[in-house]
Amino acid sequence: MSGRKRTLLKVIILGDSGVGKTSLMNQYVNKKFSNQYKATIGADFLTKEVQVDDRLVTMQLWDTAGQERFQSLGVAFYRGADCCVLVYDVNVNKTFDNLDNWREEFLIQASPSDPENFPFVVLGNKVDVDGGNSRVVSEKKAKAWSASKGNIPYFETSAKEDYNVDAAFQIIAKNALKNETEEEIYLPDTIDVNAQRPQKSSGCEC
């Protein structure tokens, strides 16, 4: 394959609507936070250059719509992910309960070559809310779940207070890089590529 070093890491951020996926990403990439809730439509990424050990890599962070009705084109972008971040809101039980579904769904749709060891990271966000008085999912419970799913690293974060966000994404980058498998080496069947061209459809000329 080419001598070009592969330095692009694809990270998918999943979780229920309103848990703070976009906020976490914005805090990490742009160092910005807004209290305003804006739904995400479809999937979109931001990139961030990050130093992992002594390598400089580009992280492509895919933010996704938590609301199903804003995910009309499906999840083709899961493919080729190097790490999947599962986010829940420590103040809302349901968002934690749904982590299972998000994880399953990801493994089915992304179909990584080694699902057992595919790197996930779990983030329990919004630990700042009401000074932690309104939290309903304990750290212990979340850690137990993460451990039971193949020792997934777990972080408690606050996008609002910028608490633990960098630390979490550092691990995300590190684990994504570890996952870097040999890219499928493509060898063309024949040297003469033009001879292999399939018939083009008879569409319009645009």
Next chain:
Amino acid sequence: MNEHSITATEEQEKWLADAQNVVKQQSFYMRKALDSSNLREALKYSAQMLVELRTSKLSPQKYYELYMQTFDELRHLEAFFQEESKRGRSNADLYELVQHAGNILPRLYLLITVGSVYIRSKEAPAKDILKDLVEMSRGVQHPIRGLFLRSYLSQISKDKLPDTGSDYEGEGGTIHDAVEFVLQNFTEMNKLWVRMQHQGSAKDKADREKREKERSELRDLVGKNLLVLSQLEGVDLELYKSTVLPRVLEQVVNCKDEIAQGYLMDCIIQVFPDEYHLQTLETLLAACPQLQPKVDIKSTMAGLMERLANYAAANSQVLSVFAEVEAFEKLSTAVATVVEAQVDMPLVSAVSLHVALLNFVLRCHADRLDYVDSVLGSCVKMLAGQGKIREAKSVKAIVALLSEPLAQYGDVVTVLQLGHYGQLMATLEFETNKVMAVLVIQSILKNGTRIGDCARVEALFQLLQELIRDGEDAPPVDQLDQEDFAEEQNLVARLLHVLVNDDPEEQFKILSAARKQFGLGGPRRLVFTLPPLVVESLKLVRRLQARGEVEEGGVTPKKVFQFLHQTVEALANVPAPELAFRLYLLCAEAASDCDLEPIAYEFFTQAFILYEEDIADSKAQVTALQLMTGTLQRTVVFGTENRDTLTHKATGYSAKLLKKPDQCRAVYNCSHLFWQDQEKGTRDGERVLLCLKRALRIANAAQQQANATRGSGGPVTLFVEILNKYLYHFDKGNQQVTTTVLQGLLELISTEVNSESAVQDPATEAFYASTLKHISFQKQKGGEAGDRYEAIKVQ
């Protein structure tokens, strides 16, 4: 059909796989060219790779997969352009160079890719390049291809817009250029998306369904532009209000496409912040009635209201803003306008809109009962002339409108202040109305609510009409499920006990109001509803009695007794003679306690008349006489004349019962009528003895009758019972009951017990033995009782 669809799926898979293979192949050569820094080759292979995106065969989701694959590959190309640029190659040259690609679609993808690097280099103002790219993209008019191409432009340019505070602001342009660019891209994308609807046959159902499915899959590409707008730093409230929202709404309204309108309205509501919505409610809501009739505007508006309610719930300090911008008033007006404008709107949607509005009020302004009532009123107004609502979903929505305030306030008194509540309830057909009425009562009972205001009570009865009387809509009572009917009526009966006020005047008003309502219920209901009314009235009598003097015109026991008389009479007319009989006696006793002789006498008279005329069953007669005797025994109000009349009647009827044993027992019970413990009570030993002797005679006759018919005398139970009555009166000090009389009776029983014809009965024997033991015990006790019992011999 199924087989066909499997084939179609497989076909899609195959087409996608083919295209992906070509992309792999071409990108392989592209990367090779990139590695050797061969720009021309790289461009050639990348263009050949991008040609695959010209396919018309793939469904949007499959096309998206192919797009994602090429998208990833183009990042390598972009990185190369970046390096080239760093190495000193002019971006303007590159921008020219890629335009040599033969096909327009690959050409534009390449152009946008270079454009990205070009903007970043700042060699030309961002706004100019963006403008050029968005204009050039017009060249692709095929909807799916065009949408993905513009989506690529949107994605690539997102972080390079001359947004406020961005690197590209200034020479690159201003926020206005950024907004203009996104709006233009949005408008063009929406047009492409809407145009799809008009391709192909409108009549062919399968064709239309397929097209609508495809459109639905593509919608996020269009909606994402709105997300980009909402993420721009420079789009502050001012700009949003003056430019962004009006322009977006203009496109939404003018496209006249129901799929686009419904979706985009939802997007606007979801991607822009609550603060903005609050400050632009009028504009946003004004668009709603202008949408196509088939747009599900209910969900859109409900979505908005839910969002705002969530916002208020999470930030109580913004409630003042809600008031300031008159959020409720605007939403309320909008609901009414939309319902009016969309004549074809299904009823359920119209009612659901009110449910959404109500939930908004309950969450944001729970203290504003006037708001709650105005929502109900608006719904009533809308339903006017529709008659009873029977369509299941609408009914459910109306029930929700009625149940929410109950649940919220947990207090019917509050709900009763809602003037339109009853009117709304009246739109429900019989069965549902009843269910709702039951809910109301259950809420009252569960929450221990006390309703002590006559006006409220009347309002409450208004709500409970279907339970209280036969409505026009209701089936005849005898066709109802009797078990349910009884259960419901018992609930109404229980309700009466919470309609209390400490002020007797108000209490009497309440009872009179209840009486009036219950009176409409017909005989089947009266038997359930009137008894508690009588009981409550008697409670009132007791309170009045304790109160003593009253002012002129105030309620008096007499008044209440008149009320009671008329109430019990109604029960008697049902007819429910046994029930009325009991209640007459209760009233009689209460009147006696109040020292109202004529009234007490009247009640007794009525009871006797009922006995004579309507209580024919011999068992019922036995019970009735027991009650009569008991009550009369406790009554001390009567003068000799009245008393004699009544006791005479009672003893007379006792002796006329059908069965001898019943006669006997009734008669010995009558002995109590002549010996009252009370201070003013009658004590007529002679007549006591007469009763007892008469009972004894009847017992004898009973035994003879048994002998004659069955050949055995039967147990001596009656004799033992009579003996006990004698002992009772003996203990009471009745001089007529002498030890001689007792001795005689004891011997009689002893003979009977030992006679051959006696029937063994363990219970009677035990009773007898206990009686004898009692006598012995009294003898041994000594003192006064011992002396009295001294003379009695027990074997």
